[in-house]
Amino acid sequence: MRAIRFARTGGPDVLDLVEVDKPQPKPGQVLLRHEAIGINFIDTYLRSGLYPTKLPSIPGGEAAGVVEAVGEGVARFKMGDRAAAAGLAGGYADYSVVSADRAVAIPAGIDARTAAAALLKGMTSEFLLRRLHRVEAGETLLIHAAAGGVGQIMVQWAKALGAVVIATVGSEAKAARVRQLGADHVILYREQDVAAEVRRITDGAGVPVAYDSVGKDTFEGTLGSLARRGLFVSFGNASGPPPAVEAGRLMRSGSLFFTRPTLGDYQASTAELDASAGALFALILSGKIEIEIGQTFPLVEARRAHEALESRATSGSSLLIP
Numbered sequence: 001m002r003a004i005r006f007a008r009t010g011g012p013d014v015l016d017l018v019e020v021d022k023p024q025p026k027p028g029q030v031l032l033r034h035e036a037i038g039i040n041f042i043d044t045y046l047r048s049g050l051y052p053t054k055l056p057s058i059p060g061g062e063a064a065g066v067v068e069a070v071g072e073g074v075a076r077f078k079m080g081d082r083a084a085a086a087g088l089a090g091g092y093a094d095y096s097v098v099s100a101d102r103a104v105a106i107p108a109g110i111d112a113r114t115a116a117a118a119l120l121k122g123m124t125s126e127f128l129l130r131r132l133h134r135v136e137a138g139e140t141l142l143i144h145a146a147a148g149g150v151g152q153i154m155v156q157w158a159k160a161l162g163a164v165v166i167a168t169v170g171s172e173a174k175a176a177r178v179r180q181l182g183a184d185h186v187i188l189y190r191e192q193d194v195a196a197e198v199r200r201i202t203d204g205a206g207v208p209v210a211y212d213s214v215g216k217d218t219f220e221g222t223l224g225s226l227a228r229r230g231l232f233v234s235f236g237n238a239s240g241p242p243p244a245v246e247a248g249r250l251m252r253s254g255s256l257f258f259t260r261p262t263l264g265d266y267q268a269s270t271a272e273l274d275a276s277a278g279a280l281f282a283l284i285l286s287g288k289i290e291i292e293i294g295q296t297f298p299l300v301e302a303r304r305a306h307e308a309l310e311s312r313a314t315s316g317s318s319l320l321i322p
Contacts, residue, residue, distance in 0.1 A: 002322070003093035004302040007056040009049030012306040023097045025071035030100050032083060036116035037091050037320040038062030039305050041213075041238055047306065050237065060091025064106060064115035074100045082106040086120035087264070092302055094322050101270040104277040109285050117317035118153065118291045120263070122280035124235070125153040127266035129161065130279070132259070133209050133231055137162025142198060142210035142225050144218050145238060146183060147174035149317035154211065155181045156289045166201055168194060168218070170312060177315060181290070195224030206230060216240035228254040235261055238312070292316030
């Protein structure tokens with residue numbers, strides 16, 4: 001089968017198209033034939049070496065398609081079922097194997113491309129908004145990179161919960177998109193002082209929680225946007241890792257809280273996984289969340305896909321299509 005692999009870390013040019021053996025499911029696993037593969041920033045972190053990984057490596061942790069074979073002892077799926085996974089290994093390929101208890105069934109009414117575009121980003125949004133911090137109606141939130149794949153889902157989900165959303169984006173075109181999705185206020189973070197704008201919008205109070213997936217470039221603006229006892233949620237490094245947080249600064253800035261969560265800790269059990277995916281799929285089917293697939297790339301063009309993602313030239317979710 002075809003796969004995209006890198007034998008050394010670096011830029012998108014280290015990604016190579018190779019032929020590898022088609023995997024076979026072991027006990028407790030299913031073989032998934034990919035119809036769509038999600039592209040996520042974590043893929044670029046692994047490829048660049050920001051996050052360590054064993055080499056050579058096939059990136060990609062998210063895909064959707066059809067169960068082609070099941071291993072011994074699997075009762076959760078059968079051949080021909082539609083399934084998706086957001087925790088598999090080696091997703092940039094025609095096939096992958098995944099533990100049956102880490103895959104989810106795709107409900108009727110949702111196609112494979114939507115599932116692959118939404119699952120990881122949507123479950124991330126779910127735990128950030130419903131469990132890490134339980135968003136209440138009327139609460140004001142700051143969401144960075146709001147026109148991206150996670151950002152678009154977060155804006156819509158937060159509005160469904162009744163929140164007031166302050167969104168940051170990098171261009172007027174992206175500002176128009178997030179307003180369409182329901183954002184109440186939009187800040188062009190390259191042109192405006194984010195903290196000053198948040199203070200203006202909130203009459204000087206700041207926000208009780210800020211979600212930052214950008215990292216280095218937005219760190220200071222996020223910190224300066226928080227209300228007393230506010231929560232800084234750092235969940236990505238699109239511009240590079242944020243600086244180390246000095247504990248005394250959190251105290252001096254208003255007894256702030258800082259957290260760096262990861263999805264895996266919020267879906268540690270199959271029950272948590274199913275509940276998170278179920279909540280996401282229900283909102284998609286209800287029409288409260290629209291999934292924008294902003295761009296698709298053939299599997300063989302994974303390099304170009306990473307270049308587009310890292311240059312922030314994308315909007316919504318990005319997919320590789322086998």
